[in-house]
Amino acid sequence: MSVSAPETMRAEVAGVSVERSERGKGRPLLFLHPGHPSGRVDPAAPVLELLAENRRVIAPTHPGFGMDAAPPKLTTIDDLAYLYLDLMEALDLRGCVLVGVGLGGWIAAEMAVKNCERLSHLVLANAVGIKVGNRETRDIADIYAVTDKQLAELVYADPARMVRDSKTLPQNDLVMMARSREATGRYGWTPYLHNPKLKGRLHRVHIPTLVLWGEADRVVTPDYGRAYADAIPGARFATIGGAGHFPHLEQPETFASRVLEFVEETHR
């Protein structure tokens, strides 16, 4: 039984109309979805309901990922980080748990190095965004240089989860699939899915941080996740079995309980 039905709403933030779904009551949790080949999280997704058990879960759709085109002025992950800091201010969120997966984890990290004032906890799941290896090591698999079958094997513990035959999907789903692929390129083409400066700024994150990793992820491996955690003072690292780059989709129960347990344990 659901704790509450999701509501979809919009807010005008710094001249941008930001769509979000909300559900649940209590202290806020801002959930930032990943990029291609997932993209926007369905407002009815089990993970959002599980996280909303005693929290207000706010899940925006990054501009360019839903049905609407991205506003021309938003071109970088930095732009999205400032947009969501503005959104938190507009909604007056305080003591907020910030959770980001994949590309959303990158946005979350960029927000946290800028300003942690409204944040209580940070959870980065299979986040991209930093450069770990040397210049000849590609830390992050090139999702645009592989076939759909190869992509499924990179991102999922169970590659059968990926849609193989898109031909019969509803028009809106296809538009959002196409937008998700384009928007991920928009924000992350070059430097490829990272900001060369971000790792050197992660020392500024001074809230309890959990780096959570779907252990079958081959886009960014658990070793990359460990390096992420090592760069954040006091961050904890944990893996989730049976999940790849999108642990919130493959193991929603484990994902939600790990997040909520971490928040309980490190309650401030």
Next chain:
Amino acid sequence: MRVFQFTEQPYPDVWNDHNGSLRVNLPNRKLDPKRAADLFHRYYDEWQLADELGLDIMLNEHHSTATCMSAACVIGLSVLARITKRARLLVLGYPIANRPDPLRAAEELATIDVISRGRLEMGFVRGVPQEVAIANLNPVFQSDRFWEAHDFIMKALTSHDEPFNWESENFHYRHVNIWPRPYQQPHPPVWSTTGSTQTAKKLGGYGYIMATLGTGYDTRRLYDAYRQGYAEKRGTAAGADRFAYLGLVAVGRTEAEARRRGELIATYPRSSSIVFAPFRNPPGYLSIDDNVRILKGEGKPRSFTKDGRIVEMAKGSVQDLIDAGVMFCGTPDQVYDQIADFVEHCGGMGNLLMMGHAGPMSHEDTVENLTLFAQEVYPRLKSLRQPEAAAVAAQ
């Protein structure tokens, strides 16, 4: 009509040894540099012949591919500027959206125009999708970057009194003042290519020469969009000299000889789409609507015969390619008739970009193909009466 001889300067020796991709990820170990040197010299010899035969010259560039060894068009232009005497030198094109430094492009083009004593024809193109993987500049903003690089280059070529400033998201310069400035004033003629009616209309507004490739008997739709854009901005009708078409050309003394050459030239469309699939559709290169069509499994045919039959350029027979107006092939009489008919379909087309060499076609075949065309077909095309522009516009 003007005719420009074009070859992609291919390295055809490995066209049957590519493991599914002739572009981007074909290891360059497969190229023998000595063989490449021989091929380059041969291609320049053939362009010198074209110059002597009264033909103009076109070249292009592609990257990381055995289909085209010209990876920097300015190198070919530079060589040709010095070794040819009279031919116009058309680059179609210079992929300016894939270059981080348009100032360098402006300097190169101006210098080539000067060295060639004003023979440069300056084609700017967005580039084929698989080039994105090489350039690694964001494909989502490629179109914007193309038009900004265009604006910048045009300003650099035409500003002569003091250095100017340019600071935008894409490009940052504080002292733009190119030396030398172009030989042709105010600037060399500008060309571009498109497959979309929207861009065609925009190019018409600029009055640039617009070329299409492989559009066959569907070309008129694009030309008419250009005509509309041209007339709206200028109040006059666009002449045939504003239009160009890339046609595969195979001439023979007999039909059988022409067909044999046609098969060799047809290796171009048959090879150019051999590329590892993911590189063919970088994000943002195609519109969301086009990508939704792809997700639905719907293709987007480009080439049509006169009676509306769809021809797949990569798979069609020589006869299919002739029917679709993609290839002009036969005896000189037949080739003339095919081109004249195509010009009529277009409502006027004043620049034939002739692919007179492709793939494994030998030097002897290429020489014979160019010579027969220049001597037996070209004189008649020069006196071909183009449809009257105002009458076409009124249709």
